């Protein structure tokens with residue numbers, strides 16, 4: 055669609071260039087533009103006067119043009135003189151009536167266009183106004199066909215008058231009115247997108263409502279499924295009904311059913327995808343973007359390809375990963391049956407009758423869903439958690455009473471032989487492979503053996519907690535590996551913080567591919583707490599710079615911004631650049647907070663609050679989920695939390711706001727809370743040697759010349775202009791001053807980029823600019839205020855310095 059739109063634009067532009075080359079002369083354009091504007095002003099005076107004095111001048115205007123001009127005795131009342139009166143007579147009366155005023159509008163926009171200012175989309179306005187002139191003239195001709203006869207002026211001009219009479223005779227007045235209505239509506243629709251959507255909405259009101267209802271119910275269904283971590287009782291074939299009298303038969307045949315379930319799942323995910331696509335096509339916003347392409351795209355330029363610099367980059371292959379699942383033992387039918395009997399027995403013992411029980415076998419736990427007999431209080435079952443655990447002689451039993459939206463009570467019982475969910479099986483899943491998410495993360499498997507996936511851009515920051523040895527580090531490796539399998543080095547950068555100096559260090563070989571760091575910093579993985587502070591502040595600067603860029607580009611988020619940049623609607627010379635996502639991973643957050651406290655907490659909270667739209671995401675992990683580590687400020691800004699097994703119920707409450715994480719069974723068993731949803735997932739397993747293999751696969755390939763450079767943060771006291779000697783100015787001082795004034799942006803990193811100089815030199819120049827009064831004082835991470843508004847004043851100031 056984009057290509058089609060591009061072609062005609064290109065050829066017509068070429069033609070124009072050939073036919074009027076003198077139009078390239080700037081002075082000529084200036085004079086021509088002014089002339090056209092003056093003509094439009096003259097015509098305006100003439101037309102307005104014609105309305106007032108046209109009647110009085112009428113007798114003179116009937117004279118031949120020569121007589122009217124040459125005869126000096128003949129005087130007209132029109133304020134634009136005889137020529138103005140005559141032009142008005144010809145254009146309004148003998149032409150198109152009142153709609154002739156649109157000619158003035160056309161001259162006005164043409165004049166401005168020649169002067170280089172596009173007030174409107176020119177070609178579109180030209181076509182629309184011309185058609186409107188004809189339409190309006192005809193409409194006025196028809197409406198005033200009776201009154202026109204006695205007046206000096208035709209409201210629709212002679213053209214409108216004659217045409218409306220002719221059409222009325224041809225198709226009758228009603229026919230003409232219908233024709234005018236339809237053509238008017240078409241004009242509106244083609245000219246104004248909003249008119250189109252408004253009219254469409256009027257006609258489609260009912261179906262849309264229905265669609266909304268369908269959508270609402272689908273999403274409700276989806277959310278139900280997620281909330282429970284299991285599929286619907288009625289139609290999910292993974293779940294097995296264990297009827298009181300036909301227990302064995304119902305539990306068996308898991309394999310065939312799992313396959314069936316997969317199909318259903320695939321189908322439904324395909325369906326919802328189709329639905330999404332249909333919705334996208336209908337959005338008005340997309341249409342606008344296509345227009346922008348047509349209008350602003352420089353000629354002969356293909357889309358910008360961020361991956362071009364490393365075009366030969368190969369993504370890691372699945373062969374690098376082990377199939378840990380090979381030795382997994384299945385849950386035996388005896389085990390299922392025994393557990394079921396014990397549950398039923400224990401409940402009976404407390405006089406709780408159940409009408410139905412069914413089992414869903416997950417990788418580490420099996421969910422037994424029971425439907426209690428009518429009249430049984432749910433709280434009563436909930437209180438039996440310990441008794442059921444005792445009777446099953448198993449740790450990690452969790453009762454979910456009731457499972458939200460399902461009308462059943464869930465009892466999660468650990469399997470005797472938990473499965474290892476290999477990273478390989480997760481990454482090779484269709485769900486992950488076909489994911490269109492911006493930052494797809496496949497984390498593990500849910501109770502119904504579904505791959506659990508999410509898009510980090512939607513989460514958008516994650517807090518991970520878990521006691522030592524419960525799978526936290528493996529979980530973080532799973533997150534990073536997922537991203538490495540999907541994102542090109544140009545699209546994603548990591549900032550790794552690892553005070554323990556062991557866990558994330560193996561990623562340091564990815565420096566020139568995937569890592570971001572401070573300039574002049576040697577270590578790619580940050581271990582020093584002081585440097586963490588600098589890095590966080592630097593990310594804050596990067597965040598502010600990105601917001602400035604988004605604002606200038608009128609983009610709401612990084613996705614929109616990059617889309618515009620890729621289609622070359624943003625000029626790199628104005629500071630625009632392709633923005634990779636930045637994911638910051640902090641492995642032991644507690645160590646940082648204990649040592650640096652607020653200095654760390656506040657920039658993290660600020661990033662968490664604001665950075666989502668500009669593509670900066672954080673994953674912070676801690677062993678000690680206590681309230682002095684996970685403070686209210688942090689918690690409020692991290693809505694997505696992942697809990698591995700923790701030591702106590704209090705820890706669970708700190709991280710998840712509910713108990714439960716203390717009842718997990720460890721080894722990657724986790725609870726994921728996102729908003730009000732809570733899902734139990736078995737984390738995939740990826741071993742350190744596998745991660746090493748992936749890293750060396752990537753690092754052996756060609757990378758960028760350096761890591762991605764974060765802007766350096768200069769602390770305020772360092773930045774003061776204190777002893778700046780203006781007699782000893784940097785040789786780039788004047789050029790830098792011009793750049794700052796032209797762009798009206800007092801940004802050190804802009805100077806750094808424009809002149810390809812280091813941050814310190816750019817900072818010194820900025821101090822000199824402040825001392826010279828070109829920019830205001832430092833405002834921390836924000837760009838400085840520019841105090842000189844135009845180049846002329848600047849030149850005067852520069853002269854006075856010499």
Ligand SMILES: Nc1ncnc2c1ncn2[C@@H]1O[C@H](COP(=O)(O)OP(=O)(O)OP(=O)(O)O)[C@@H](O)[C@H]1O
Pocket residue numbers: 474475520521522523524525526527528529677721722723736737738739740
């Ligand atoms: N998803 C998983 N599947 C199977 N086993 C796992 C999984 N995650 C962790 N384990 C087992 O638990 C061990 C400890 O995991 P991990 O190193 O991730 O713990 P941790 O919470 O990071 O501990 P620490 O905080 O001390 O670093 C692993 O070596 C592995 O044997």
